[in-house]
Structure formats: structure tokens, C-alpha cells
Amino acid sequence: MFQAVSKPAIIEVAVPCPLRRSFDYLLTGKETHAPQPGQRVLVPFGNRRLVAVIIALKTQSEHQKLKPIIELLDAETPSLSAQQLALGQWAAQYYHHPIGDCLQQMLPVNLRKPGPAEARPSPDDCWQLCADWQSKEAPANRAKQQLALLDAFVQAPQHRLNREQLTELGFKRPLLNELIKRDLVEAVASVGITNTAETPPTLNAEQSHVVDAVTAKLGQFSRFLLEGITGSGKTEVYLRLIHAALQQGKQALVLVPEIGLTPQTLERFERRFPAQVASLHSGMSDNERLKNWLAVRQGDTPILLGTRSAILADLPKLGLIIVDEEHDPSYKQQDGWRYSARDIAVKRAADNHCPVVLGSATPSLDSLFNVERGRYALLQLRQRAGDAKPPAIQLLDIRRQNLHEGLSTPLLENIGQTVAKGQQALIFLNRRGFAPTLQCHGCGWIAQCGNCDARLTVHYRRQTLKCHHCDATAAMPYQCPDCGDDHWLFEGPGTERLEMLLQQQFPNTPVYRIDRDTMNRQGDVENRVEEIRRGGAGIIIGTQMLAKGHHFPNVTLVGIVDMDAGLFSADFRVVERSAQLLVQVAGRAGRAELAGRVLIQTHCPEHPALQTLLKQDYRRFAQQQLAERQRLQQPPASYCAVLRSDAVRLQRAEEFLQQLASALRPHAKGIQMMGPLPAPMTRRAGRFRCSLILQTPNRAKLHQLLSLATQAGDRIKKSSDLRWSIDVDPIELF
DNA sequence: AGCACGCCGACT
DNA sequence: GTCGGCGTGCTC
Numbered sequence A: 001m002f003q004a005v006s007k008p009a010i011i012e013v014a015v016p017c018p019l020r021r022s023f024d025y026l027l028t029g030k031e032t033h034a035p036q037p038g039q040r041v042l043v044p045f046g047n048r049r050l051v052a053v054i055i056a057l058k059t060q061s062e063h064q065k066l067k068p069i070i071e072l073l074d075a076e077t078p079s080l081s082a083q084q085l086a087l088g089q090w091a092a093q094y095y096h097h098p099i100g101d102c103l104q105q106m107l108p109v110n111l112r113k114p115g116p117a118e119a120r121p122s123p124d125d126c127w128q129l130c131a132d133w134q135s136k137e138a139p140a141n142r143a144k145q146q147l148a149l150l151d152a153f154v155q156a157p158q159h160r161l162n163r164e165q166l167t168e169l170g171f172k173r174p175l176l177n178e179l180i181k182r183d184l185v186e187a188v189a190s191v192g193i194t195n196t197a198e199t200p201p202t203l204n205a206e207q208s209h210v211v212d213a214v215t216a217k218l219g220q221f222s223r224f225l226l227e228g229i230t231g232s233g234k235t236e237v238y239l240r241l242i243h244a245a246l247q248q249g250k251q252a253l254v255l256v257p258e259i260g261l262t263p264q265t266l267e268r269f270e271r272r273f274p275a276q277v278a279s280l281h282s283g284m285s286d287n288e289r290l291k292n293w294l295a296v297r298q299g300d301t302p303i304l305l306g307t308r309s310a311i312l313a314d315l316p317k318l319g320l321i322i323v324d325e326e327h328d329p330s331y332k333q334q335d336g337w338r339y340s341a342r343d344i345a346v347k348r349a350a351d352n353h354c355p356v357v358l359g360s361a362t363p364s365l366d367s368l369f370n371v372e373r374g375r376y377a378l379l380q381l382r383q384r385a386g387d388a389k390p391p392a393i394q395l396l397d398i399r400r401q402n403l404h405e406g407l408s409t410p411l412l413e414n415i416g417q418t419v420a421k422g423q424q425a426l427i428f429l430n431r432r433g434f435a436p437t438l439q440c441h442g443c444g445w446i447a448q449c450g451n452c453d454a455r456l457t458v459h460y461r462r463q464t465l466k467c468h469h470c471d472a473t474a475a476m477p478y479q480c481p482d483c484g485d486d487h488w489l490f491e492g493p494g495t496e497r498l499e500m501l502l503q504q505q506f507p508n509t510p511v512y513r514i515d516r517d518t519m520n521r522q523g524d525v526e527n528r529v530e531e532i533r534r535g536g537a538g539i540i541i542g543t544q545m546l547a548k549g550h551h552f553p554n555v556t557l558v559g560i561v562d563m564d565a566g567l568f569s570a571d572f573r574v575v576e577r578s579a580q581l582l583v584q585v586a587g588r589a590g591r592a593e594l595a596g597r598v599l600i601q602t603h604c605p606e607h608p609a610l611q612t613l614l615k616q617d618y619r620r621f622a623q624q625q626l627a628e629r630q631r632l633q634q635p636p637a638s639y640c641a642v643l644r645s646d647a648v649r650l651q652r653a654e655e656f657l658q659q660l661a662s663a664l665r666p667h668a669k670g671i672q673m674m675g676p677l678p679a680p681m682t683r684r685a686g687r688f689r690c691s692l693i694l695q696t697p698n699r700a701k702l703h704q705l706l707s708l709a710t711q712a713g714d715r716i717k718k719s720s721d722l723r724w725s726i727d728v729d730p731i732e733l734f
Numbered sequence B: 001a002g003c004a005c006g007c008c009g010a011c012t
Numbered sequence C: 001g002t003c004g005g006c007g008t009g010c011t012c
Helices: A082-094 A099-106 A144-155 A163-168 A173-181 A205-215 A234-247 A263-272 A286-297 A308-312 A341-352 A365-372 A409-420 A495-505 A524-534 A573-586 A608-614 A618-631 A650-667 A699-715
Strands: A010-014 A023-026 A040-045 A048-058 A126-129 A160-162 A185-187 A222-228 A251-255 A277-280 A303-306 A318-324 A355-360 A377-381 A392-397 A424-428 A437-440 A457-459 A464-466 A473-475 A488-491 A511-514 A538-542 A555-560 A597-602 A639-647 A672-684 A687-696 A723-728
Touching: A010 A040, A010 A099, A023 A040, A048 A082, A048 A099, A082 A099, A082 A341, A099 A308, A126 A144, A144 A160, A144 A173, A160 A163, A173 A185, A205 A222, A205 A234, A205 A377, A222 A234, A222 A341, A222 A365, A234 A251, A234 A263, A234 A318, A234 A355, A251 A308, A251 A341, A263 A277, A263 A303, A277 A286, A303 A308, A308 A341, A318 A341, A341 A355, A365 A618, A392 A608, A409 A424, A409 A495, A409 A538, A409 A555, A409 A597, A437 A457, A495 A511, A495 A538, A511 A524, A555 A573, A573 A597, A573 A608, A573 A618, A608 A618, A639 A650, A639 A699, A650 A672, A650 A687, A650 A699, A650 A723, A687 A699, A699 A723
Parallel strands: A222 A355, A222 A377, A251 A303, A251 A318, A277 A303, A318 A355, A392 A597, A424 A538, A424 A555, A511 A538, A555 A597
Antiparallel strands: A010 A023, A010 A048, A040 A048, A126 A160, A126 A185, A437 A488, A457 A464, A464 A473, A639 A687, A639 A723, A672 A687
16 A cells, blocks of 8 residues: 555644744654644754644655654643634734744643643532532433433532542533532532522613623624723623623633732622633632633633633633723733733634623723724713712822922821711822932932842831842941941832821821732732721722722722822823823722812823823823824834843943844834833843834834844844843833 | 853862 | 863754
């Protein structure tokens, strides 16, 4: 017999290395199952063994001496589905990032090392008969499978079976779900979660309209921006949409910002959809992540709720994507493969012919621009639940004012009046620690970080100096190292200092501080928020940790200590970000019977952006900003990428980008090139950083140039300590 | 990214 | 005479 000539004996793989190309290997012919794209494979690479991903099968190779693979790691089912593989390949091109690294990041950590694609069974993978199962309606006689499974539970010791045993007995998850639905069986480890779905509340007219509009588009690609003010019931809309998708037999993917995935959020979803929600977030073990990742892929779980990287998971029946707080910067990965989960969500919706809903109270300018261009349909929720009124915003001009640790007299008086009424005040300051600067009163010496162009922050209680840009920590000195004087000046306010001041001023009022220094462990914030909600008069001090998600019904006064830092910056996105932060912080306050007030301390009350925000009009602010961006041809009115470099010596970093810029310039017609410029805080963690900014209205041209940049960048001779990277659609310019 | 190979300084 | 510094080049 002839050997079939087309039998693929060679595989093309992506290896987890920063190399922008693939490698070919020989199959041994002794594989126990058929190789398929997406499967993991152990290969010899140099003198190492690496877990690579098959991207194609071939019959021949350009390369002469191929090595044979060591073994196929996936039995049958590839770790990455065809759709994921295609997504990874698309993303590698779009973000100009090495394919091997992209595919590696799409795999759960446990699958990045050799071993089978299985999760260890864990205790919460156990189910038992409900105590009152006999009083419940049994499955119909013709539901033979269900009866068999029920019988297996009755026979089992303690009436319990775990996942492993169920698999052994040949029972599949959907069948188990049937028994769970009938209240015959429940998960063992789940404490305090009822297994009956709660009854959804009634929707108001606005909510119904939104639900109808999106539901009508299930099954086709459609993009929505859902602009819903704080407290307008966005989450309820999401739950209804998910329900509609599930009814059509589809799966739903919900993305939330990094710190938005609190136990409360998860519980809210689980109450509505018992045993149907899997989650992926940073607080879980690698094994748990793998377990949920697999559950969603196998279709056992129809809902995936997760943070940024959840957009990379496989949902074979994906029918709806929701991105909550779509403006949140945590959707953009800030190192390595700098992808935007929000943007990939839109791409996946297109691939899956399904709707994507981007929700926010303060939509990003990118999304508003897409509404303007008619790409996204705009849906709005303007009504606050219970008719709560938006808070009144007022500026406090603090020029030449006496400040007490950063607080003006009027703000202090207002805090006093608020707590006297038994209400709560929330003071927002985006600077943790006691004081941002330590200065010697004798000679003017200032404590600087040895590794960064930054001052050290004083942490009073711990008597330490910390750098907030690297991990440098030092003991608070007794004497000035320059002149020996021991009189110190603590300059500027920090949250720790405000806490001490306010506790002193209001000794009978509880003062709560919420920042990275006081909230160490998972769940600390939730516990503290719960305590505040139950409490009466009180003062809450916090950084941007406060701005997201949590609502404080007893807060009637919000004070913004320092607005000015967010108004002026070389980076045009800083103003957008601080406006969003302001609106979000303001949204923490007030309810129907207690209208809230927001007081903003500033040295520049005439600033146009502030004046617009003052009128409660985020949308008008956004329109003004958009007009400005269009005038200056800045994103989203143009496309942008940043090439960055860093090295131990500034000259090395600069030189590299200069050479890269020269190599690109002849091909950069119609593309604005700015730089290379040292970043505003050039030295950080002992390295100097530079940026070269590219901007053009022509996306195709930008990507052509970036392709050239990857080639040129690899060719240019570099000192060994030089690192460089490409950031497509950056959210920070430097 | 790793890891080896390679050519120049201070140690047994 | 070697141990080891990190420059540079490759990985199917």
C-alpha cells in the first residue's frame, strides 16, 4: 500500500518565547491520538523542554533539520479551541506581540506546564441529597437517567457524591443540574447560598426598554453602550439579559473591573442563577481557576463572571457579552501583551454573532465616539432607584485659604455639620500615607527615592519612608543626613494624616480609612463597607479604592481634597480619568430622603472641565473633550501606539528609540511621530524610561508601520539591559 | 526569555 | 594557570 502523501507528519507550533515566529517539529508517528491545532505539545527547544501550542498541521517545512516532539499533552480535546486559537492569532497581529506569549497567556496557569488538562477535584465539587428531598416532586418515570442519578445519591454514603465519583458512574453535569433545579440535590460546600433562584424585581420602563432592545438582537452581532447613572439598576438589566440568552441555550460572559468582583457581586449572580455561574478572578487558586475555565468550556456552566483575562476563556455557545464599567482602566493589561479586554470583547461578539453591552455611568470617550459615529447603539438609564436626586456639586476655591493638613475651613465646617446630624462624610484623597514629602527644616533636604525620580512618602505610624513607585522602604531618619538637624517638615496631606486630624477634631465620631495600607486582605474592604453602612455618624477617608461599586446610603457629604492634580497633565487621558473618578465618587452619596452634596477643593475654579462637571453634565464634559481630541487629532479621533524603551542608563534607552525612529521615519508619511521623549517620571525602579508616540487617522498605515517597527527593533543592536515594547491603543502615553 | 559559547580580569 | 564577568547569538 502507498502511504498517503498528504498525511501530516509535521506540526507548526508557537513556543512561549518573545519570538515573533513559529517553529516546525516532526511527529513521531507513535502518538496515541490525532494531533490537532490548539493542542499543547511538549517540545525540545534549544536544550530546554517547553510547552508549546500547535497552530497548524503540515506535510512539509522550509526548515531542513526538524526535531521530533516529545509528547502530545492534550488527549483529544485541544486546550485551546479553534476559536480561541484564531483569536490569539488575531490578537498577536493586532497588538504586535509574539504569538507564543499570547497563546501562553490564554492558557490557565496550570496548563502552562506539562501534565494533563484536568483540575484536581476539590471539596466544593461535592453534592448531596437535600434533607427534604422526599417531599419534593420526583423526576418523571420516563426520565430514566435522572432516576438513576437520584438512586446513586440514595445509595451513596452520607448521600454524597463528588465530581470524580459522578464521572466514574458516567453522569454528566447537565443531568446533575436537573436534580439541583428540582431541589433534590445541593452543592455541599456552598454555605448560605440558596439553591432556588430568587424572584427578579420588576423593571421600570427604562430598564424594560433596554432589556427589549438588546434581547431583540440576540443571535446577531450588535454593539450597545449602556449609559446608566449610579443606582439606576444596570445590574438588574444585565441579569435579565443573561436570562434571555440562557433561555436561547446560549452562554453569557460578564466582565467586571479588577476590584469589582467582590463576594457580593458573585452572590448576586449566584442567587439569580444557582449553580450556573463560574467565576475567574485574582483571589482564587490556580486549580480553582482551571476548574471553572474547564466547566465553562465543557458547557457545564452557562455564565462566566470574571476580570480582564476572562475574555480569553472559551465559551462554545457564547451568546452575550457584558462589560461592566467599561471605562475602567483595569481592562487594559499594562505589561507584556497589552490587550484591552473591552476591545477584545467587541471582536469576540463579532466572531460569535452576538450582542456586546458596554455599561458605565461614565462612559469612556472611545465608546462615546463610537456612538457618535453610529457604530454603537446608545441605551440610557437616567432614573435613580427610589427617585434619589443627584448630589449638588460645589467648588471650594482654596487659593490663599488656611489649610489644616490639606483641608480648608469650610470643608471642615461642613464635615462637622454633617456628623452633627448623624450622617456620614466621605473624604476622597488619592494619596496614601501621612505626607507625600519629608523635608529638613534646617537645610531644606528632601527625602528622595534612590531608584526613582520621586519623593518618599512618610508613613507615620510605621515610622517609615516608602516609595510608591517601587518597593523601596527606609526607616524614618532621626536626623537630617545632610546637616544633622532633627526638625522635620511633613509637607502635603495623605490619607493617614487626614485620619489623624479628623479623629482629633471629631473625637466622638468614628473615622474609617480605606486604602491599600489599611485594607490588606481579601474581604477587608467589604467588611469595612458593611460596618460603615450599619453605622451612624462617621467620616470615611479613602483613595480611589472607594470610588468603585460600593454605595454608602448614609453619606450626604463628599469632599474632594485635591482636584488639581487631575486637571493638568501632558497625558490627555488624565483629565478624562479624573472626571470619571469625580462622578463615580460623587455617585457614592445620597439616597431619596437624604440628598448629597459634593465639595471640591481647587486652586483653579475657572477650569472649563470643572465648570462643565459642576453642571452635573458628564456628557457635556465628554463632548467638549471629544471635540478637543478631534481638533488635535488625538484618540479616539485617530489611532495611536506607543513604543517604549527602558534601560539602566537614560542614554541607552533614548538611543534605541532614536534609531528606531530613524528607521521608521522614511515609511511614516501621514503618521505623526512624537519623541522619543523621556517619560515624565523618567527613572522608576532604577530604570530610565522613554516613549515614542505614533498617531494617525489611518489605522492600516499605523499597523504597517508597527510591523516594520517589530522588524527594525529586533535588528537594532541593543545593550543587554535594554527592554522595549509596543503598546497599541495605549491608555497612558508614557 | 533562557541558555551556551566566548574572550578578558583577579584568585588558588 | 583557572573561575567567572556579561556581550552576542540561537532556539525548528
